Amino acid sequence: MNLKNKKIFSRIAAGVMTVAMAITLLPGTMKTVNAAEPVTSASLDVNLYKRADVYAPNTTFEFEVTNLTAEQAKATNGGKDLKPPFKNAPAGAVKPGTIELAPAAEDLTETSISKKLTFTLVADKFTTEGIGTYRYKVKQKEGTYEGIKYDVGERYLDVTVATDGTNFYIASASLVLYQEDGQLVKSGAFVNTYGVNKPDTENPVPKPDGTVNDLVISKTVTGNYGERDKKFIFEITINGAEGEWYNLEGQPAIKKGTAARIELKHGDTVKIYGLTENDTYTIKELEADDYKTTFETKLNGTNKAGGSGNIKTATGTIDAGTSLQTQEVAFTNDRTGSATGFASSYGPYALMVVLAGAVAFVLFRKKRAEY
Incomplete structure (x- = not known):
């Protein structure tokens, strides 16, 4: 190879190397190995x-x-x-x-x-x-x-x-x-x-195990002078674990130790969800002084010993079982009377009203006659 050809070959080789180096610098052509990222x-x-x-x-x-x-x-x-x-x-x-x-x-x-x-x-x-x-x-x-x-x-x-x-x-x-x-x-x-059993393939929906239960309050009005459409006011307080909430059906939650009020008329019931064993409750009926009030406490439909009374405040403790327990406090307001009883009870007041009306009528006529 003569000198002239050697120079040409050297120039070609240098050009090829330059192109190769340029290609390696193009974006995406270099493979970078990232350092390992430690798990924390x-x-x-x-x-x-x-x-x-x-x-x-x-x-x-x-x-x-x-x-x-x-x-x-x-x-x-x-x-x-x-x-x-x-x-x-x-x-x-x-x-x-x-x-x-x-x-x-x-x-x-x-x-x-x-x-x-x-x-x-x-x-x-x-x-x-x-x-x-x-x-x-x-x-x-x-x-x-x-x-x-x-x-x-x-x-x-x-x-x-x-x-x-x-x-x-x-x-x-x-x-x-x-x-x-x-x-x-x-x-x-x-x-x-x-309050439930662990679900499995046969029972995918959790079933109650009897440790987290419900409290129901019901109202019945009896007697020939009982007002079936009147709404009676109740105050409810529940005490359990610190910070617990209890779901009062259709109303804001009852918070542990805080009184909540509801209204019930004849035939109404309300349910409270989420009470555990040894939670205590106090249910007080307000503004029913002209009624005789009694209550019964039932557990799953059966009367619970010591759960009845003739007062307007019911207290109790929640029980646990092996299945869902529903404790009901059933209030009954009775106002019964007769015509004789009504006359003896309300006659004096009615007579006073009649007399007052008669006096007013006489005075009114006398005043008109003067004019």
């Missing part, structure tokens, strides 16, 4: 099933986390290790949150409420331990709120640590539920119930 938390649903028309309880669900050694972790995994292998889980590296519930109008007609539980991971406690799988046992604390059945089944949180070649980081955090056959599956939600 894990989450799990917490569900509460209840009856429609019952307010949610005013309570907090709490959780506890226990760090497991490598051997304890293997034991929960049917004696088998994982990849990366189990290592002793550092204490205090997983911080569980809490779930707070409170009565709310938007949840009243719902049969289930779902909240997200978050576990915060303390990164430096893991990265100092290096590559491995760290297992934690997660449980819900069993509370004492009346009517709630707590899901106290165990879940396991697996945290895995990896490296990007320079630093260790949390690569994943997932909750698993150990099964008897040795298989690990993704953990289901914690499922709590309030």
